[in-house]
Amino acid sequence: MRSFNLRMVVNAALAGTCLASPLAPVAIPLIDFQNINLYSQYAAAAYCNANNNGTLNPSTTLTCAGTGSQSNCPLVEGSRCSNDTENSRSIFSSPTYGTACFVAVDDTNKRIVVSFRGTDARRYPKTALPNIFSVGVQNPVPQYCAGCAAAKGYSEAFGEVNTTVINAVIALRRDANRSGYQVVTTGHSLGGAVSTFAALELRRMGIPVHAASFGMPRTANPQLADFISAQDANPNPNVNPQQRNYRVIHRGDFIPDSLPLSILGRESRHITPSFNITTDNTAVPGANDITIVTINGTSQQTGVTDSQNIYQVAHAFYLGPISKCN
Ligand SMILES: *[C@@H]1O[C@H](CO)[C@@H](O)[C@H](O)[C@H]1NC(C)=O
Ligand SMILES: *[C@@H]1O[C@H](CO)[C@@H](O)[C@H](O)[C@H]1NC(C)=O
Ligand SMILES: *[C@@H]1O[C@H](CO)[C@@H](O)[C@H](O)[C@H]1NC(C)=O
Ligand SMILES: *[C@@H]1O[C@H](CO)[C@@H](O)[C@H](O)[C@H]1NC(C)=O
Ligand SMILES: *[C@@H]1O[C@H](CO)[C@@H](O)[C@H](O)[C@H]1NC(C)=O
Numbered sequence: 410m411r412s413f414n415l416r417m418v419v420n421a422a423l424a425g426t427c428l429a430s431p432l433a434p435v436a437i438p439l440i441d442f443q444n445i446n447l448y449s450q451y452a453a454a455a456y457c458n459a460n461n462n463g464t465l466n467p468s469t470t471l472t473c474a475g476t477g478s479q480s481n482c483p484l485v486e487g488s489r490c491s492n493d494t495e496n497s498r499s500i501f502s503s504p505t506y507g508t509a510c511f512v513a514v515d516d517t518n519k520r521i522v523v524s525f526r527g528t529d530a531r532r533y534p535k536t537a538l539p540n541i542f543s544v545g546v547q548n549p550v551p552q553y554c555a556g557c558a559a560a561k562g563y564s565e566a567f568g569e570v571n572t573t574v575i576n577a578v579i580a581l582r583r584d585a586n587r588s589g590y591q592v593v594t595t596g597h598s599l600g601g602a603v604s605t606f607a608a609l610e611l612r613r614m615g616i617p618v619h620a621a622s623f624g625m626p627r628t629a630n631p632q633l634a635d636f637i638s639a640q641d642a643n644p645n646p647n648v649n650p651q652q653r654n655y656r657v658i659h660r661g662d663f664i665p666d667s668l669p670l671s672i673l674g675r676e677s678r679h680i681t682p683s684f685n686i687t688t689d690n691t692a693v694p695g696a697n698d699i700t701i702v703t704i705n706g707t708s709q710q711t712g713v714t715d716s717q718n719i720y721q722v723a724h725a726f727y728l729g730p731i732s733k734c735n
C-alpha cells in the first residue's frame with residue numbers, strides 16, 4: 410500500500426507539471442542548525458501528555474520522554490512556561506480533530522513557541538482525521554492570497570484552536586520584556602502541517618515567524634505553497650533571520666512524499682526551502698549532514714527525501730527520537 414502510493418506520487422511528479430529544477434543542495438549555516446535543533450525539541454515535547462493536556466502552567470516546566478541524558482528534549486525541558494497564567498498554556502484535544510498544542514515562553518532562548526502534537530491515532534483516534542480529510546479536498550483561503558487553497562483537514566484542524574492560539578501569542582508579545590522574542594511555530598508530521606497555518610495567521614498580522622516542521626505532509630495548493638515559500642527571508646548566514654521556513658525532511662521518511670494522497674484530482678504542494686537530513690535512520694545529524702534544497706522560491710510536489718529507500722523509523726527520528734512520547 411505504502412510503496413504503491415509513493416510510486417504513484419513519484420510518477421505523478423515525474424510526469425508532471427511545471428517543476429523548476431532544484432538548485433544544488435548546500436550545507437546549512439550554523440544558525441539554521443541551532444534553530445532546527447531547538448525547534449525539533451519543542452516539536453518532540455508536544456507529544457508528551459503533560460504538555461498538552463491542560464496540566465502545563467506557569468509553575469511547571471516542559472516534560473520530555475526520559476530524563477537527564479535520556480531526555481529527548483534537553484534544551485527545552487528546563488524552560489519554564491510563562492508566568493502569564495492566562496496566555497501561556499496547553500490546549501487539549503479540540504472537538505473534531507483532536508488538535509493539541511502548547512503556547513510557551515522560553516526566557517532562556519528568548520522564544521515564544523507554539524508547538525502542535527502530531528498524529529497519535531492509538532491514543533487519540535481523532536488525530537487521524539486531518540490526514541483523511543486532506544485527501545483531494547482543499548478549502549479556499551483568499552484571506553492569505555488570491556487563488557490560494559489549503560488542505561482541508563490540516564487547515565480545519567488549526568481552525569479549531571485558531572483564536573485561542575493567536576490571542577495567546579499576541580498577549581505574550583505585549584509584555585515589554587518579550588516584545589523582542591522570536592515567535593516560532595513548530596510540530597512533527599501532522600503537527601507540522603497544522604503549525605503552518607499558525608505561522609500564516611501570525612505573519613498576516615505582521616509578526617515575523619520561524620515556521621519549523623519535521624516530516625510534514627503537503628499542506629497547500631500550488632498558489633499557497635508559492636506564497637508561503639516567498640515569505641522565507643533571504644538569510645545572511647551570520648545573522649539569525651527574523652523570518653524563516655524550516656521545512657525539515659529526513660532521508661527515507663515516506664510521509665512528506667505520501668500524504669495527503671493526490672489521487673482525487675487536486676494536488677497539494679510543499680513549501681520551500683527544505684532542509685534535507687541525509688543521515689540514515691537513527692544516526693544523529695550534525696550541521697554538515699543537512700542540506701538546503703531550494704526550488705527557487707516555488708513550491709514542490711514531492712517531499713524529496715529518498716524515494717528509493719523508505720524506512721519506517723526515519724519518520725520517527727529527526728535530530729532525535731522526536732515522537733518518543735507518542
Ligand atoms: C496529564 O498528563 C500527566 C502526565 O502524563 C498526568 O500525570 C496527568 O494526570 C494528566 N492530566 C489529565 C487531566 O489528563
Ligand atoms: C509572576 O507574576 C506575579 C503576578 O503578576 C508577580 O508578582 C511575580 O513576580 C511574577 N514572577 C516571576 C518569576 O516573574
Ligand atoms: C483564523 O482566524 C482568523 C480570524 O478570525 C480568520 O480570518 C482566519 O481565516 C482563520 N484561519 C484559519 C486557517 O482558520
Ligand atoms: C522584566 O524585566 C525587568 C527588568 O529586567 C524585571 O525587573 C521584571 O521582573 C521583568 N518582568 C517579567 C514579567 O519577567
Ligand atoms: C536528500 O538526501 C538524500 C540522502 O542523501 C538524497 O537521497 C536525496 O536525493 C536528497 N534530496 C534532495 C532533494 O537533495
Ligand SMILES: *[C@@H]1O[C@H](CO)[C@@H](O)[C@H](O)[C@H]1NC(C)=O
Nearest residue numbers: 429430431432433704705706
Ligand atoms: C530563479 O528565479 C529568478 C526569478 O524568477 C530567475 O531570475 C532565476 O533565473 C531563477 N534561477 C534558477 C536557477 O532557476
